[in-house]
Amino acid sequence: MKKIKDFIRTIPDFPKKGILFRDITPLLQDREGLQRAIALLQQECPEDIKAIVGIESRGFILGGALAVNLKVGFVPIRKRGKLPYTTERITYQLEYGTETIEIHTDSIQKGKKIILVDDLLATGGTAAASAKLIERLGGQIIKILFLIELTDLKGREKLKNYNLFSLIKY
């Protein structure tokens, strides 16, 4: 049987020279691969969680799938200016420049048990900022799930206060 990792395509020099991009689209477009990946992420989720929070954009695909499978709600974290209602926002450092992300203030109630999901753990900046947004709203982060972890970039250290799971490691 094909392993989950066998569905991932590595593309050199994308989005810029020297970067090996891990492309998850061959996994997503394969019915077996997608089912299996979601099932493996799902078995990491305790039964009492109340919502999946997904990070734009690829975290939306995994998050939407996980939320319906677990029969819980889905909450999006988006880039600045995309969410129409009152938001909590945070700005964090990137390699060059900064990024701002937002969450709707009414999306998570105090004490709500949350799983945060994204496709890729690289430096961990986006996930750490997302976790802060959830906590500012009073949400309780039970676990953070990734499809892929790039271990060299040590994103795990930035998230050491959280329970973290990645399906594939490079």
Add this chain to the structure above:
Amino acid sequence: MKKIKDFIRTIPDFPKKGILFRDITPLLQDREGLQRAIALLQQECPEDIKAIVGIESRGFILGGALAVNLKVGFVPIRKRGKLPYTTERITYQLEYGTETIEIHTDSIQKGKKIILVDDLLATGGTAAASAKLIERLGGQIIKILFLIELTDLKGREKLKNYNLFSLIKY
């Protein structure tokens, strides 16, 4: 029982003055609402379809959920420059300026039965362009699904060659 439409929040003057924005996030974050919306979209999908194509970004949430429920693959259509592999691309007219979207050339095989999904049908420009991308790859569009249709904007006319379903109309 709350209707699906009761979960949609209307926000005036977003993203700009004079626009009534239909915010689906209260629906997505409600476990009952999300389950029901996905189930209603799902019952519009014939059993023999092979993949869900979702349009970035909100179409990813619905598309990911539908794909795992239907046990088929998921294919993303993204804004220019986001997909790492060889793409088919199309540029289409917006109210002001143009937009370019892309799909991976290996994502759909000739004759494959496809459901295209997005959250909102407005003027229909993005959906019509997405449908063309799928057809250029040889995909057969069985149906186009939307959560919301803004009937005044007559997007349906631009998609009159397709089987179209929208869950809620304004």
